[in-house]
Amino acid sequence: MESVLTPPLPFKFEENITNMAFGSLCESWEKWKNGFQIYVKACEINKKTEDIQINIFLHVVGEQCREIIEQSTTKCTTLATLIGLVDKHFKAKKNVTVERHRFFTRQQGEHESIDQYVFELRKLAQSCEFGNLNDGLIKDRLICGIVSAAIRERLLREDDLTLSKALEICRAAIVSKMYSEDIKRECTSEIKSNEVCAVANKEVYELNRSGAKVEAKSSRSTSSGRGWRGRGWVPGAGRGGASGAGPAGAQHRAPYAHRGGRCGQCGGVHKKYDCPAYGRSCMKCSRPNHFARMCRVYMVEESEDQVNNINNRPCDCCDEWNTELKINNVPVSFKLDTGAQVNILPEGYLMKLGIASEDLLKINTRLTEYSGAGINVIGKIFLRVRYKKDLYVLEFKIVDLDSAPILGRDACKELNLVRRVMSVEQSNDDFPDFIKEFSDVFHGIGCLPGEYKIQLKSDAAPVIHAPRKLPFAIKDAVKNKLLEMEAQNIIAKVEGPSDWVSSITVVKKSNGDLRICLDPKELNNAIKREHFRLPTIDEIVSNLSGARYFSTLDASSGFWQVRLDETSRYCTFNTPFGRYKFLRMPYGICSASEVFHKKIYENFDDIEGVCMYIDDLLVYGRTKEEHDQRLKNVLERCVKVNLKLNRNKCRFGLQEIKYLGHRITKDGLSPDDSHITAIKNMPTPVNRKDIERFLGLITYVGTFIPNLSDKTQPLRELLKKGN
Numbered sequence: 001m002e003s004v005l006t007p008p009l010p011f012k013f014e015e016n017i018t019n020m021a022f023g024s025l026c027e028s029w030e031k032w033k034n035g036f037q038i039y040v041k042a043c044e045i046n047k048k049t050e051d052i053q054i055n056i057f058l059h060v061v062g063e064q065c066r067e068i069i070e071q072s073t074t075k076c077t078t079l080a081t082l083i084g085l086v087d088k089h090f091k092a093k094k095n096v097t098v099e100r101h102r103f104f105t106r107q108q109g110e111h112e113s114i115d116q117y118v119f120e121l122r123k124l125a126q127s128c129e130f131g132n133l134n135d136g137l138i139k140d141r142l143i144c145g146i147v148s149a150a151i152r153e154r155l156l157r158e159d160d161l162t163l164s165k166a167l168e169i170c171r172a173a174i175v176s177k178m179y180s181e182d183i184k185r186e187c188t189s190e191i192k193s194n195e196v197c198a199v200a201n202k203e204v205y206e207l208n209r210s211g212a213k214v215e216a217k218s219s220r221s222t223s224s225g226r227g228w229r230g231r232g233w234v235p236g237a238g239r240g241g242a243s244g245a246g247p248a249g250a251q252h253r254a255p256y257a258h259r260g261g262r263c264g265q266c267g268g269v270h271k272k273y274d275c276p277a278y279g280r281s282c283m284k285c286s287r288p289n290h291f292a293r294m295c296r297v298y299m300v301e302e303s304e305d306q307v308n309n310i311n312n313r314p315c316d317c318c319d320e321w322n323t324e325l326k327i328n329n330v331p332v333s334f335k336l337d338t339g340a341q342v343n344i345l346p347e348g349y350l351m352k353l354g355i356a357s358e359d360l361l362k363i364n365t366r367l368t369e370y371s372g373a374g375i376n377v378i379g380k381i382f383l384r385v386r387y388k389k390d391l392y393v394l395e396f397k398i399v400d401l402d403s404a405p406i407l408g409r410d411a412c413k414e415l416n417l418v419r420r421v422m423s424v425e426q427s428n429d430d431f432p433d434f435i436k437e438f439s440d441v442f443h444g445i446g447c448l449p450g451e452y453k454i455q456l457k458s459d460a461a462p463v464i465h466a467p468r469k470l471p472f473a474i475k476d477a478v479k480n481k482l483l484e485m486e487a488q489n490i491i492a493k494v495e496g497p498s499d500w501v502s503s504i505t506v507v508k509k510s511n512g513d514l515r516i517c518l519d520p521k522e523l524n525n526a527i528k529r530e531h532f533r534l535p536t537i538d539e540i541v542s543n544l545s546g547a548r549y550f551s552t553l554d555a556s557s558g559f560w561q562v563r564l565d566e567t568s569r570y571c572t573f574n575t576p577f578g579r580y581k582f583l584r585m586p587y588g589i590c591s592a593s594e595v596f597h598k599k600i601y602e603n604f605d606d607i608e609g610v611c612m613y614i615d616d617l618l619v620y621g622r623t624k625e626e627h628d629q630r631l632k633n634v635l636e637r638c639v640k641v642n643l644k645l646n647r648n649k650c651r652f653g654l655q656e657i658k659y660l661g662h663r664i665t666k667d668g669l670s671p672d673d674s675h676i677t678a679i680k681n682m683p684t685p686v687n688r689k690d691i692e693r694f695l696g697l698i699t700y701v702g703t704f705i706p707n708l709s710d711k712t713q714p715l716r717e718l719l720k721k722g723n
Contacts, residue, residue: 005039005042005043007036007060008032008036010060010061010062010064010065011029011032011062011064012062012064013025025090034495036060036061039060041497050077050079053078054076054078054079054082057079057083068089069085069086096127096129099124099127099128100128103128103137103141106121106124106141106145107145107147108145108146108147109147110147114146114167114170115167115480117145117146118138119483121141122138122487125138135162135444136163139162139163139166142155142166142167143155143166150173151170151173151174154169154173155169263277263294265289265290277289277290322335322336323336323417327349327353328354328355330354332349332405333404334405334407335404335405335406335407336407336412336417336418337407337409338418340406340408340409341409341410342365342395342408343394343395343396343397343405343407343408344396344397344399344401344405344408345381345398346399346400346401346404346405347378347399347400347401348402349405350398357378357379359381360378360381360398361380361381362379363379363397365397367399375400375401376401377398377399378399378400379397379398380396380397380398381396382394394411394414432628432652432653434632435635435652438639441638441645442646442650443644444644445488445490445556445561446556446561446638446642447642448561448562448563448599448603448641449603450563450599451563451564452562452564452565452595453564453565453567454564454567454568454570454589455527455528456528456570457526457527461522461526462500463500463523464498464500465501465503466503466574467574468504468574469576470506470576474506475576478506478514479577481513481514481516482516482577482580485516486580490582490583491581491583492580492581492583493578493579494572494578494581498572498581499569500520500523500569500570500571501572502518502519502520502521502522502571502572503519503573504516504517504519504573504575505517505519505588511648516587517588518571518573518582518586518588518589523571523589524588527589527590527591530594530595531594532594534593534594534597534614535612535613541668543620544620546622547620547622547666548623548655549621549622549623549624549626549627549653549654550619550651550653550654550659551618551619551620551650551653551657552617552619552657552658553616553618553634553650554615554616554617554645554646554649555596555615555616555644555646556645557646558614558615559584559596560585560586561584561596561643561644562584562585562595562596563584564583564585568582568583596614597613597614600612600615603643604617604637607630607633607634607637608630609626609627616659616660618657619634624653628653631652658672661675661700670704671704675700675701678697679694679698679701685715688718688719691718692719694715695712695715695716
């Protein structure tokens, strides 16, 4: 194998090194040593005798390092001790103060992207020993070192700013700036085009009035007598036609006129074949062979004046659900309808707005009303919208319908006319004040005491999966998530061979973030489970007798708060960006739920008034004082064992709360309304799988259904063999 793979080049360095304090020589040696170790494993040199390994190292490392080894009085009998000898020579003692100076003086480069700048800060922070302050200091350095003063000012206005939130703000600001520059460049280009055409028209008009003849030299042959009809060409140009003024006939022609003397593609007057718009793309619609000033995409502007509706019909809805825009300087009142998936413009508005039916694009879209009745769609058109000094291009469906124009859900969101609110929670007047004392519990990812050792069955056979392809739309987001997880010490890069390599599954969470889950089908079959028993809902409810106040706590990325031991190599996974392994317990392995529940049970079972189910904790009390004291005990234990909670999913001091799919109150347990709605809306079962699915939903709320067994007997008969 060593004859096939090329060994690393000899390690060379300057004799007089003056910057060892900054670790450049040390870093070069570490890179060379890592390359040599990969070569040793790939060529199976470690299976050879120690004497052969030492001689191979002396041959590869080069003459300069051999001289260093010869000067040493230490006798090395193994390759490890020999490499350690060279390590002592090159590795300078790390100066944390110097490393932190490099970090705190690192500025963003003029042409350096935000993501590249943060990546470099993460690399510098690795040697600064910041500990739990790592992400916070990177965020602070990002704010201080960023080039844009406007973005810095925007970041300084934010409360509770985190590193991930700061990155989102920076990326959004950069994208907005790019769009703004494009729009400004487009408007400037259009103004210049109008000025040029105006000058050209004036010059041609002066020539025509003076009777001077204009010479037209065509870049193409006109002897065939044919001309292009649609894009600024005219028929009959050639074979001496009407343009034969002068001796040569075809050499002298009047300026090309179209649509009343102006070209329909560029807006100017020019010679035949010389339309400047030919071959150019419109800055409005991106279609070829015309300028934006002659484009048939119409301008829409918001009007702040109070005017009557264009159809003079009063709108049934409130004024705050209407917005008034202008199309071709004609005011139109649009109804905001977040239930509509498209924008609607009735056909009756086309003539009043100066839009010809030929301008519409033919489509085969079918639209229906809320009642299910069909709507006749004539076509569609793209309208350019200017709203609060910003430009948007919206698509409108032209319909044969006598109604007010409608702005649909997507357009309302794009123009920031409506804002989506995910949930509305009733505030609690008796919110415990001491929650603020434990603010650190709700930030970051914790690490519970102890480690989890994955044990495999004796007959387990390793399996290696190839990396799965990622959709282009989420590829960059997955890469950034992997870098973030690596910085949080949740995963680590893997170099060298691996026995177990699984694939990953990417799940989009409700807050828009991505979760990287392991997909270890074969590994799950090989894992020895602990089978730690989980409590049932009946056992949990039996402890709540007399309770009137409740709080629920949710562990933040719960499974990632359990550290793996050296068996983490079993959790290696493949990505398009290389191989990684989980250093924390991953989502996807079959034993994760019971292992995490066991950890929570061991750390919180001795606290009175607490129920646990995997990563969900329920704190209860008969009185407000009793509940608050128990909640405070739980939060203090979270600090002690380093368990972090998800603040957005925690609920405090409520008299009615949802827990494990049920509604818990002082009066007892009742089913969650969402389960009842799901059962009511479930389609009629048509096969065996549908019946099993329906019975599963029914069984979940079976406690609240009297005589459930008798009522489901006919359905269970259908599941017997032979039916």
